[in-house]
Amino acid sequence: MIRLFDALTPVGEMRVVGGAVRNTLLREPIGDIDIATVATPDRVARAAREAGFHVYETGLVHGTLTITVAGHPFEVTTLREDVATDGRRATVRFTDDWEMDAGRRDFTMNALYLDRDGSGFDYCGGYQDCLDRRVRFIGDPDQRILEDHLRILRFFRFHASYGTSAPDPDGLAATRRNKALLANLAVERVQHELMRLMGAPGAVDVIAILADEGFLLPFLKPPLAPRSFRALARVEAAAGRQLAPVLGLTALVGFDIDRFEKAARALKLSRKRRDRGLAALNASRDMPPRSAPHVRKLLYVHGAQAFCDGLMIALADGVDIIDVPRILAEARNWQKPVFPVSGNDLLRQGDTGGPELGARLRRLDAAWRDSDFALGKDALLALDRAHLEKDG
Known part of the structure; x- marks a missing residue:
């Protein structure tokens, strides 16, 4: 990253922004590192290429370039302000005003900046919100949601990921007032947020709100089963496993194969995710294992992943299974035998x-x-x- 700062700082001030700063404060793992700069995209691209970096125009209409340094990608975006929004996309113009750039972002904890020297910049109160693990919209929550309807789900996903108490009341009230806007979104964007939400540490309480209050009606037909989601999350945690989002979806539709297939189509799940869900549900129908040889037989029939997934689903669905830790340990160490006859x-x-x-x-x-x-x-x-x- 230092090499990138060295190459681009001469054409305009730049700072790390968003998730990398937020997660550093929260002591969470850092994923992508995003950069904000006052330099226009053409100047950024020219300076990056002169430094020998690869430049990809991944979001040029919004001022974003992806620059790879030693194989590591960085998104570099010119400061901007919204000219017009329709809830799905925005028309922007570039600016050199850091506070204006911060004001157009979604949540206070995502509007934190850090320069090369480690000095922080907080225009919206995000620093304290990070310390308090409070997800709060910047400014008027309704206005932020009208600018981008997906922020309704992002509010819940960020709270499930980083929040520790009840959701921010002003933000929650705004999502309730505007939840009908979710129907206007492309289902692919909804699926992306929902899958990430289901895998978050605090997903159980958030899923209950979304299911009980009809947030998911445009995409998942009732009845939904947040209690099954809670049960699955509980048994997964007891087994030391992280809840896979697609298994969360099987729970949300009550572990029903037909309803899962309809939900997979409605949300346009990838074939890989859909197949994992179906394999898990099918394996759950063969539970419980009756003996050690039966465990090995089911592992052979379903494969280790589907077997373990099905075991968790069966437990969450009330099937009495004894010695689960031993069964899971055997599944982890299992190697499929080769049928000796051709x-x-x-x-x-x-x-x-x-x-x-x-x-x-x-x-x-x-x-x-x-x-x-x-x-x-x-x-x-x-x-x-x-x-x-x-x-x-």
Whole structure:
């Protein structure tokens, strides 16, 4: 980052802004580092290229460039003010006024700046709000929401991530007054916020508000099950696991496969997320494991991830499962055994290919699983020969 400051400071003052400053104060992990500057994008780009950095015009219409230094990306954005907003996008113009740039941001804790020397700049009271872990809109909450409707969900997501007490009453009241505006948003933006929210430390109480007060009606049809979400979060925490957002969604729809599939389509979940949710729900239907061999059989059938996810769902759904820590430990150390028989092995024993060959393989696979994977190749081929002789 020092190299970036060295290259860009000559064309205009620059400061670190937003999440990196906030998370430093909160002693939270720092992700992306965003930079604000008074220099216009063209001057920033020219100086960065002259320094040998790669420049990508990722958000040029809003004054944002992504600059990579030694493979690490930094977003560098020119100070700006809103000219017009419609709740989904904004038209901006550049400025050199730091306080004006701060005033257009969403929450006070996101409007903190830090210069190269470590001096901090706080125009909106964000420093104290960070110390108090209070998520508070800058200025008039209703106006901030009208500028960008997604800030309703961001308010809840930030509170779930960083808040420690009840939500800021003024902010909460504004989200309630304006919740109908969420229907105007692109579902992809909603999904992004909702998934991040579900994985946050304080998601349980926030999800209860969103579900009970109809914030999610444009995207998830009732009834929703915040109690199931709470139960899943509790068993995941007891198991030392972090709640995966997609599993939170399975809970929110009451662990119902059909409703999960509808929710996945409504929220346009990625195939990877949708498949994980479906695999977990299907695995949960086979719970509880009845014995150590049954654990291994279910691991083979569902795979370790789906097995563990399904175990957590079953626990949250009231299934009585004993010795969960031992089961999870076995799942973590489990390596899928290799079925010792191939189709060619069976063809050499007689009969032809086609559907019957597949049926023979499935029959032997089932016998192998039932033996706790103890039957070897010779024993399995002997079973196959016996079956052929019986049918013949």
